[in-house]
Amino acid sequence: MPHLDPYFKQVDELTEKFIQRLREAVAIPSISSEDERRPDVVKMGHWLADQIKALGGTVELRELGKQPAPHEHLDLPPCLLARYGDDPKKKTVLLYGHYDVQPAQKSDGWATDPFTLTIDDKGRMYGRGSTDDKGPVLGWLNAIEAHQKAGVEVPVNLVMCFEGMEENGSEGLDDVIRAEAKKFFKDTDVVCISDNYWLGTEKPCLTYGVRGCNYYSIEISGPGQDLHSGVYGGMTHEPMTDLIRMMDSLVNPDGKILIEGIDDLVAPLTETEAALYPPIAFTMDDLHESLGAEVAIFDNKVDSLKRKMRYPSLSLHGIEGAFYTPGAKTVIPAKVIGKFSIRTVPNMEIDEVTKLVEKHINAEFAKLKSKNTMKFHIVHCGKWWVEDPNHANYTAAAKAVERVYKVKPDMTREGGSIPVTLTFQEELGKNVLLLPMGSSTDAAHSINEKLDKRNYIEGTKLLGAYLHYVAGELKDA
Amino acid sequence: MPHLDPYFKQVDELTEKFIQRLREAVAIPSISSEDERRPDVVKMGHWLADQIKALGGTVELRELGKQPAPHEHLDLPPCLLARYGDDPKKKTVLLYGHYDVQPAQKSDGWATDPFTLTIDDKGRMYGRGSTDDKGPVLGWLNAIEAHQKAGVEVPVNLVMCFEGMEENGSEGLDDVIRAEAKKFFKDTDVVCISDNYWLGTEKPCLTYGVRGCNYYSIEISGPGQDLHSGVYGGMTHEPMTDLIRMMDSLVNPDGKILIEGIDDLVAPLTETEAALYPPIAFTMDDLHESLGAEVAIFDNKVDSLKRKMRYPSLSLHGIEGAFYTPGAKTVIPAKVIGKFSIRTVPNMEIDEVTKLVEKHINAEFAKLKSKNTMKFHIVHCGKWWVEDPNHANYTAAAKAVERVYKVKPDMTREGGSIPVTLTFQEELGKNVLLLPMGSSTDAAHSINEKLDKRNYIEGTKLLGAYLHYVAGELKDA
Numbered sequence: 036m037p038h039l040d041p042y043f044k045q046v047d048e049l050t051e052k053f054i055q056r057l058r059e060a061v062a063i064p065s066i067s068s069e070d071e072r073r074p075d076v077v078k079m080g081h082w083l084a085d086q087i088k089a090l091g092g093t094v095e096l097r098e099l100g101k102q103p104a105p106h107e108h109l110d111l112p113p114c115l116l117a118r119y120g121d122d123p124k125k126k127t128v129l130l131y132g133h134y135d136v137q138p139a140q141k142s143d144g145w146a147t148d149p150f151t152l153t154i155d156d157k158g159r160m161y162g163r164g165s166t167d168d169k170g171p172v173l174g175w176l177n178a179i180e181a182h183q184k185a186g187v188e189v190p191v192n193l194v195m196c197f198e199g200m201e202e203n204g205s206e207g208l209d210d211v212i213r214a215e216a217k218k219f220f221k222d223t224d225v226v227c228i229s230d231n232y233w234l235g236t237e238k239p240c241l242t243y244g245v246r247g248c249n250y251y252s253i254e255i256s257g258p259g260q261d262l263h264s265g266v267y268g269g270m271t272h273e274p275m276t277d278l279i280r281m282m283d284s285l286v287n288p289d290g291k292i293l294i295e296g297i298d299d300l301v302a303p304l305t306e307t308e309a310a311l312y313p314p315i316a317f318t319m320d321d322l323h324e325s326l327g328a329e330v331a332i333f334d335n336k337v338d339s340l341k342r343k344m345r346y347p348s349l350s351l352h353g354i355e356g357a358f359y360t361p362g363a364k365t366v367i368p369a370k371v372i373g374k375f376s377i378r379t380v381p382n383m384e385i386d387e388v389t390k391l392v393e394k395h396i397n398a399e400f401a402k403l404k405s406k407n408t409m410k411f412h413i414v415h416c417g418k419w420w421v422e423d424p425n426h427a428n429y430t431a432a433a434k435a436v437e438r439v440y441k442v443k444p445d446m447t448r449e450g451g452s453i454p455v456t457l458t459f460q461e462e463l464g465k466n467v468l469l470l471p472m473g474s475s476t477d478a479a480h481s482i483n484e485k486l487d488k489r490n491y492i493e494g495t496k497l498l499g500a501y502l503h504y505v506a507g508e509l510k511d512a
Numbered sequence: 513m514p515h516l517d518p519y520f521k522q523v524d525e526l527t528e529k530f531i532q533r534l535r536e537a538v539a540i541p542s543i544s545s546e547d548e549r550r551p552d553v554v555k556m557g558h559w560l561a562d563q564i565k566a567l568g569g570t571v572e573l574r575e576l577g578k579q580p581a582p583h584e585h586l587d588l589p590p591c592l593l594a595r596y597g598d599d600p601k602k603k604t605v606l607l608y609g610h611y612d613v614q615p616a617q618k619s620d621g622w623a624t625d626p627f628t629l630t631i632d633d634k635g636r637m638y639g640r641g642s643t644d645d646k647g648p649v650l651g652w653l654n655a656i657e658a659h660q661k662a663g664v665e666v667p668v669n670l671v672m673c674f675e676g677m678e679e680n681g682s683e684g685l686d687d688v689i690r691a692e693a694k695k696f697f698k699d700t701d702v703v704c705i706s707d708n709y710w711l712g713t714e715k716p717c718l719t720y721g722v723r724g725c726n727y728y729s730i731e732i733s734g735p736g737q738d739l740h741s742g743v744y745g746g747m748t749h750e751p752m753t754d755l756i757r758m759m760d761s762l763v764n765p766d767g768k769i770l771i772e773g774i775d776d777l778v779a780p781l782t783e784t785e786a787a788l789y790p791p792i793a794f795t796m797d798d799l800h801e802s803l804g805a806e807v808a809i810f811d812n813k814v815d816s817l818k819r820k821m822r823y824p825s826l827s828l829h830g831i832e833g834a835f836y837t838p839g840a841k842t843v844i845p846a847k848v849i850g851k852f853s854i855r856t857v858p859n860m861e862i863d864e865v866t867k868l869v870e871k872h873i874n875a876e877f878a879k880l881k882s883k884n885t886m887k888f889h890i891v892h893c894g895k896w897w898v899e900d901p902n903h904a905n906y907t908a909a910a911k912a913v914e915r916v917y918k919v920k921p922d923m924t925r926e927g928g929s930i931p932v933t934l935t936f937q938e939e940l941g942k943n944v945l946l947l948p949m950g951s952s953t954d955a956a957h958s959i960n961e962k963l964d965k966r967n968y969i970e971g972t973k974l975l976g977a978y979l980h981y982v983a984g985e986l987k988d989a
């Protein structure tokens with residue numbers, strides 16, 4: 036694809052302008068989870084709409100109504116439904132991203148003001164939202180602009196869906212996607228989302244799956260009020276003793292889930308899939324560095340990656356109602372609630388998993404012969420998403436990576452959840468691709484969030500190149 | 513003892529004056545754990561000293577220096593060392609009590625102002641400190657006054673030790689007792705403490721033992737920081753999983769302690785001791801009422817009482833560092849600290865117990881084959897105290913109970929701890945008696961603390977009668 040060269044050249048030439056665009060975006064503190072910042076989220080939505088319009092796109096700022104209780108006094112920020120190009124001869128790519136950010140204040144421990152883009156001598160661009168997700172969203176706009184200035188035609192129609200509530204539960208988004216699946220999104224051929232990260236710092240990846248999450252709680256209550264352990268210890272069934280035994284019955288220290296039947300739901304590992312793990316650019320040193328200690332269960336990369344990407348895991352998060360502060364308190368808590376969740380993978384259906392968990396919980400509680408009362412609660416459940424990584428959408432992205440970074444991308448699955456992937460897959464019935472721009476050290480959601488200048492600029496090239504390859508692949512398909 | 517009758521008559525006649533004395537004491541909010549109330553604690557000490565002096569006693573307000581860090585800006589309230597009578601021909605009884613109180617404010621849920629003694633139509637006298645421990649302390653003063661007005665000689669010398677920090681760790685008290693054991697307290701023949709409660713509401717008891725408490729924690733740490741359970745679940749050893757298994761290894765839901773060797777330390781039950789439990793005025797209904805639910809482990813009184821009074825128990829109090837608020841958080845906590853304590857009984861020596869616990873903890877952690885780090889901490893340990901209930905001190909108190917209440921007292925042991933009992937026993941080498949005035953429904957430490965008028969007035973008679981009987985028993989012994 037020779038016409039990519041003038042495009043790439045133009046991206047390089049526009050580098051300072053693109054950084055200035057990111058600087059302006061970072062300066063708007065569009066924190067969606069803080070009531071008093073809501074006007075800034077709305078401001079950010081309008082700023083982004085103006086940028087798209089200035090490039091010749093059309094934008095609807097779709098109002099989503101009031102936020103649900105207890106924030107019903109707040110209007111949800113608008114969802115941007117934008118379009119660039121409307122040529123019936125071209126394929127259509129749906130782009131998703133978000134323009135809101137996580138909370139941040141200098142006093143949290145930031146080295147620089149979180150809403151002033153600050154570039155150090157290694158080209159690290161610090162600022163809230165730099166990598167999550169303002170940088171990637173602007174990457175698409177940069178790609179359009181560089182095409183225009185290079186005189187290269189954007190080879191596909193772009194339909195954009197940029198929301199302002201991603202960091203606060205994506206309120207209202209699913210409704211929009213459902214409502215527009217056969218309308219605004221109807222011409223979509225493939226979906227591309229740039230809102231995750233490379234596994235490491237050097238090698239790009241394409242992400243074709245995420246785990247789901249079934250979150251549960253076990254509530255044990257007995258005495259009418261907290262009791263003094265001196266006065267009543269030994270006389271009464273203690274809810275904590277029961278709960279600790281119940282929680283212990285769920286998982287082994289080596290991570291093995293002890294709920295009967297769970298393992299049977301997991302899709303068998305095929306040879307094709309197994310072959311994806313060894314090439315992935317990831318080392319045990321990387322893992323130990325990100326864990327902050329040598330506490331990995333496995334001593335090798337492949338088992339570690341499989342555990343994260345294609346096997347379920349069960350974590351015990353904590354207990355509500357027990358003594359939790361420093362110091363000593365001789366209390367028998369009257370009611371305790373243990374929280375745990377299972378990360379799910381194909382082919383674990385939400386309800387099947389819940390049925391097995393509930394059966395296990397009931398059987399374990401019966402074993403206790405306790406006079407306390409047990410309640411099992413489903414807190415929330417979200418399904419896993421897995422895409423066919425051999426689809427033209429992925430082949431195109433892989434070629435774009437090779438063109439820009441001179442390396443084959445890793446094919447990865449995320450351990451965590453990105454619910455919107457599943458919604459697009461289910462509502463549109465189209466292939467969804469996660470095409471990350473940032474790297475594993477970007478500290479999204481943490482202090483000192485950053486995006487490397489290289490990832491921003493080469494990433495802009497990548498997004499643009501992807502559009503050309505996907506146009507080609509889809510035509511050939 | 514015919515001279516008790518005019519004394520009893522005088523107590524009845526002075527009832528209103530005695531209630532007024534309690535009213536004045538309750539009105540001074542001598543909360544020892546609140547910095548800003550410290551002047552009120554000191555004021556209360558002086559008020560009490562003045563009361564003793566007005567009755568002809570001598571009082572030293574012993575200064576105890578500064579409170580330990582982080583409250584080193586505060587002077588400890590004085591410990592009152594008082595004496596009434598100094599007749600070498602008489603036996604000497606050491607009285608201990610405290611003039612400080614637990615925190616209280618109307619907004620906690622009190623039906624009346626906690627520092628205004630309020631008497632309802634059933635004779636319940638509500639007010640902070642009414643039963644814990646101002647009522648019982650004033651009971652001794654009332655007894656002296658009624659003796660004087662009845663023209664009956666107090667048959668023993670009284671040495672008093674009234675502290676102002678009992679509700680805040682009894683700072684400085686042990687030092688005073690040690691320092692004065694061979695000086696101010698040197699003539700002590702027996703010790704009597706009125707600072708606990710009947711098991712029920714109708715039958716008085718004498719308390720000859722309390723359990724000790726060894727409080728421990730298990731700290732498990734691994735990852736350098738809290739991790740996202742989606743991203744890392746399944747790849748890493750999770751401190752919570754390890755801790756839950758460790759805590760589960762300590763105790764069964766039926767209360768059985770699983771630490772090897774603990775049961776072997778418990779003194780065997782003799783026939784004499786076994787005979788003490790069946791007559792105790794206590795029913796399963798009482799237990800269920802105080803538990804607030806039918807969650808007692810045993811279905812009979814005797815087993816329940818033995819578990820509380822003469823067997824150890826282990827309670828799991830909570831976990832520091834894990835997720836503890838309502839809602840859901842998909843966190844892998846990086847460092848968690850499990851808190852538990854063992855209530856100890858004869859002949860469980862503190863260090864022997866700790867050795868067994870530590871051995872158990874180390875063995876269980878080794879079983880996990882976890883790469884996390886485990887630390888075992890001793891938080892605090894206090895020994896049990898048991899007295900010979902056949903000593904003249906108890907025989908005298910039992911006779912006094914029969915005289916005043918027309919019933920033999922229950923012989924009980926407390927499940928909780930009263931450390932000063934052990935200090936007096938060890939430092940003075942004298943028999944210590946717990947002779948409670950209040951009943952099980954008095955709500956010490958809770959909202960709506962009260963002392964029944966009957967318990968205050970008959971209790972004053974009881975304390976006075978005890979002095980006569982103990983003088984007699986000690987002379988005969």
